[in-house]
Amino acid sequence: ARVGPVAYTLELPEELKGVHSIFHVSNLKKCLAKDDVVVPIDEIQLDDKLHMIKEPVDIVDREDK
Structure with missing residues (x-):
């Protein structure tokens, strides 16, 4: 809203x-996905400063030197 x-404030x-629920419009981007994108809350990991912890899902390529 x-x-x-x-x-804007988010519910x-x-x-x-x-998590702070009020955002400046410059931080909001239009979602261009064709379907609804929902991330289950139990899959989100936060550190002590409430930053999202991102971990790779798969290694898709590798190069040996």
């Missing part, structure tokens, strides 16, 4: 109550 001329689940 819009809360100002350049700010976050209780599990993300520590």
